[in-house]
Amino acid sequence: MQFKIVLTLFITLSFFTVHNAQENNHAEDSVMLRKIYSEALENGHAYEDLRSLCKDIGARLSGSVSAEMAVQWGYHRLKKYDFDTVYFQEVMVPHWERGTKENGYYQSKDGKITKVNILALGGSVPTNGIMEGEIVMFKNRDALLKANKKDVEGKIVFISQPMDQKMITTFSAYGACYPIRGLGAIDAAKLGAKAVIIRSLSLSEHDHPHTGTMQYEEGLKKIPAAALSTNDATALENLLNESKGKLTFYFEMDCKVLPDKKSHNVIAELKGSENPNNIITIGGHLDSWDIGEGAHDDGAGIVHSMEALRILKELNYKPKNTLRVVFFMNEENGNMGGKTYAKKVKASGEHHILAIESDRGGFSPRGFSVDGKQKHLDLIRSFEKLFKPYLIHHFEFGYGGVDIGPLKNEFEGIGLIGFVPDSQRYFDFHHNANDVFENVNKRELELGAGSLSGLLWLLDRYY
Amino acid sequence: MQFKIVLTLFITLSFFTVHNAQENNHAEDSVMLRKIYSEALENGHAYEDLRSLCKDIGARLSGSVSAEMAVQWGYHRLKKYDFDTVYFQEVMVPHWERGTKENGYYQSKDGKITKVNILALGGSVPTNGIMEGEIVMFKNRDALLKANKKDVEGKIVFISQPMDQKMITTFSAYGACYPIRGLGAIDAAKLGAKAVIIRSLSLSEHDHPHTGTMQYEEGLKKIPAAALSTNDATALENLLNESKGKLTFYFEMDCKVLPDKKSHNVIAELKGSENPNNIITIGGHLDSWDIGEGAHDDGAGIVHSMEALRILKELNYKPKNTLRVVFFMNEENGNMGGKTYAKKVKASGEHHILAIESDRGGFSPRGFSVDGKQKHLDLIRSFEKLFKPYLIHHFEFGYGGVDIGPLKNEFEGIGLIGFVPDSQRYFDFHHNANDVFENVNKRELELGAGSLSGLLWLLDRYY
The missing domain is CATH 3.40.630.10 (Zn peptidases)
Structure with missing residues (x-):
């Protein structure tokens, strides 16, 4: 107990000494600041x-x-x-380089077409003309990782994972969602997909798709990767949820690596x-x-x-x-x-x-x-x-x-x-x-x- | 010294007791928050x-x-x-009510006219047709308060006082500048001015004038009061500083009190x-x-x-x-x-x-x-x-x-x-x-x- 008393006093006194020295500098520093x-x-x-x-x-x-x-x-x-x-x-x-062609749309069974706002992810390979494929949607990356090859092979993977609105620091929400962009093309290629499109990493709903880096893996097929605007991704997700029908996606990108x-x-x-x-x-x-x-x-x-x-x-x-x-x-x-x-x-x-x-x-x-x-x-x-x-x-x-x-x-x-x-x-x-x-x-x-x-x-x- | 030691210990112990109680609530409260x-x-x-x-x-x-x-x-x-x-x-x-007419311009001696973006301050009397008058500029309210009646009488007072950019909390800058809007018509009327126009209370330069309440004083003439956009105010101030010549201001407002x-x-x-x-x-x-x-x-x-x-x-x-x-x-x-x-x-x-x-x-x-x-x-x-x-x-x-x-x-x-x-x-x-x-x-x-x-x-x- 005695030791603690002495220690407490020592800390108390030290505190005041340091405190006073800081106070002097503080006044001078605050003028400069x-x-x-x-x-x-x-x-x-x-x-x-x-x-x-x-x-x-x-x-x-x-x-x-x-x-x-x-x-x-x-x-x-x-x-x-x-x-x-x-x-x-x-x-x-x-x-x-992005190139000059970046267009996409999807078509439902009844023939209705919907144009989307689409951007190649940075580093993506091109589509070499118009690529078409049936869309298979995944709510998030975890769902894609658990998918069977037979459900994905030859299709265009759409990852609709949104950034988490309830996180207070938006960079945390970005970090948690980042793998769909960074690793989506690898994850989808492992299951035989022909392309991957993702919901843009953004916390607001608008028409401007985002871009950003993505990776390929040595030995795996390099498949085209692109992002839809959040508005387009929400509309596509709703349509797929409602119709449960098949949708065909068409897109063209002539980006290239130099x-x-x-x-x-x-x-x-x-x-x-x-x-x-x-x-x-x-x-x-x-x-x-x-x-x-x-x-x-x-x-x-x-x-x-x-x-x-x-x-x-x-x-x-x-x-x-x-x-x-x-x-x-x-x-x-x-x-x-x-x-x-x-x-x-x-x-x-x-x-x-x-x-x-x-x-x-x-x-x-x-x-x-x-x-x-x-x-x-x-x-x-x-x-x-x-x-x-x-x-x-x-x-x-x-x-x-x-x-x-x-x-x-x-x-x-x-x-x-x-x-x-x-x-x-x-x-x-x-x-x-x-x-x-x-x-x-x-x-x-x-x-x-x-x-x-x-x-x-x-x-x-x-x- | 002994008393202080006991006191220090007491405070230390009390602190930990309170601290622990708060910790329990804290956990529960943080879940609800x-x-x-x-x-x-x-x-x-x-x-x-x-x-x-x-x-x-x-x-x-x-x-x-x-x-x-x-x-x-x-x-x-x-x-x-x-x-x-x-x-x-x-x-x-x-x-x-603001009414439907709110227009203004100024004219230099060589005849050049410049249209301004102008808004009546809330509560202003109308101009009753087009009002014209020579502009007399004041850098701030203090300068206006020190002016001589003979330099102001029959003229249109322009107060170009900007909000102070270096204040960190913008409401402090607003508070310091507020009197040019709230009291400008009183200050100017005391010196016999026929109207008062002010630089809008804003921290950015743009074309949209602001409005807001202003006061009149019982027994003093009620003169029209308006604000110019910050862009217009800056341009007018620069012109007055450069030319040192006379500028005539014309404006019309049909606002009314009901x-x-x-x-x-x-x-x-x-x-x-x-x-x-x-x-x-x-x-x-x-x-x-x-x-x-x-x-x-x-x-x-x-x-x-x-x-x-x-x-x-x-x-x-x-x-x-x-x-x-x-x-x-x-x-x-x-x-x-x-x-x-x-x-x-x-x-x-x-x-x-x-x-x-x-x-x-x-x-x-x-x-x-x-x-x-x-x-x-x-x-x-x-x-x-x-x-x-x-x-x-x-x-x-x-x-x-x-x-x-x-x-x-x-x-x-x-x-x-x-x-x-x-x-x-x-x-x-x-x-x-x-x-x-x-x-x-x-x-x-x-x-x-x-x-x-x-x-x-x-x-x-x-x-």
Whole structure:
């Protein structure tokens, strides 16, 4: 008992000592944080930068001429902001093209036809002319995995699995539903299907199908894979449930896989004044799907990262460590930018201590998720009080990001931090035609930039 | 020292006892809260109810036929949900009509004319034909208050004051800028101006002017008052700054004030099983401005409140206290619904213990603000852990709401609670043509309904 009393007192006293020291820094830090947010909101460049990326370039899938335009755009924007160094880093990227034909419809026994909004999944093989087949529907992936080959062979598999509306964080609902897109063509090919079509991964009902990566398995037949809009998928599901009759599906896609192509990550930095060899990166991905304008995914992350560094430079901050912005190429279909970056910086001996990624859209900021050690989370949580006036409240272990992920294998003890904005609207826009500049709110985007700039500054100061 | 040790131990032990008791309830409560949110997200009625209010009726300014349609709509929706009691409460409301003419332009010395997007402020007198006058611009209200009569007399005052972008909570920026609309006609009339036009209160640049209440002062000349869209205001300000020349403004408005009219609040309740005479109300306002569809303001609050009660009924919850939904009439230009309600329930001896209001839009929920005693805040904060999985983090003293405000004068010790959603997009839509159903996100709206239903349930259980 005595020991416990002493311990309790010790903890109590220690608490007050630490508390007071923090209070002093807190006052000073909160003044700087206010300046950072004010710069983001009053003189921000994020919104105009995003407008330019979305409207002057637009969609920018790896291997396309638009992606190369985006590389040049990124280099010259970073140059314009006059950072210490701006350079390219070569990356070999996959090259898949959608082609010009993407049409589909289904026909019931009485002859009635219904046109659908359909999109090839990224990486799909073409249909080579019009493909037709009887539709066999599965409520979800589990049902497909349990199916008999005789019920599927020679047919077109339709997986109608919706994202789970009751999950609060939409990325959890996406993660749970992702295998129907990523693995649907493998699952269906194993049962002898001739093609697979899925309900788009979206939480809202509309006419714009989504796209995204899918995989094939070595040794299995590569079958065409496509997504229907949520509206079309619901209508088709209802018809199949009502009629119990056979429906024939017809579709045509002339997408193709081409040889890998040379592209680039684009990098800029502010050199560290005390520890220039310790690098903190912040980044997003420059490529996007070929539909919409890649505004939230991940134009927002690109302008967030650039703006985070611009603000610190504008406020004449001299970093202790080297702060580096990285525009990664090819997150969407291969992550070759992230993988190449990690290998090259490891090989050249550039020591990475922390990495931040923004790839969850330009929505109202809620916080940060930490993929690292307890010390990383503790550090981020020590900023909680500072961030409270900016309505930032989420400081938890969680995912860092796809682009920065490979750094974990190369740098023991690195902390990866993912920016966490509000996720509710993300899957209205994700990988579909709605992901355009007009669907990004200026203030929400700017608050994200302010939050990331503030975090970058605090990490440089206290890590 | 000994005393402190004992005290520390006592607090420590007490903490663990309370903690354990709360843990047990916490487990049970979290199951119910999960059911409430799942009902809101999987079987929710809020979105379809809002669609109906916005599209089957639309804008519904007090005194208009649309407002009367909304009263009937509210009554029959509440009846449909089969609550214990549904009834009307008579309210006399002001009646102002916009009329059919609302046009304006300005002309520079070289003859060039520029048409503007202009809206009469609610309650403004008409221009009685085309009014013309030289424009005199003021950067903000303070500048106008300091002006000399000779510089203003006979002219049209233009107040170009923008909302402050650097404020994090947009309602604070609105509050700071509100006097240019509410008091601009008084300030300008005191200096002999013939009319006042203001920059719309909005945080984004677009072509849709906003409207809203304004005041006149007894004994002062009532001058026409209108708002220009933010785009038009910026263009006009730039032109005045550049040219320093004189600009003549021409505009016409045939709005009019008519005699007060009879209307109604609409009320429904679930009777309390233990304390039926203790009433907890939840509400929003049924009227809206006559522009747009009143989707966020305050269609969202109407369907939030109705849905909060519907969910509890659907889950077979038998409340201890009487839970009452109130659709208030005439929040926008008079608050006669709120004032009348408070007086009538006081007179009839209906004891109100708590009141909740949703009137800040249908955006992603962030928390609750409490206008009451410390005990009210402490109670709400005791729910913090329960609400954390739903990303609710704001539990602070703050504003309750306009409609429930008058209850404070009638019931000593009542706690008023305002629902606090994310505020960043609110002033893109507020009182302008963009406040339509399409600008409300289904999940964000439903999460708001779930949060309010959960709060209502917890308050009934623990107050």
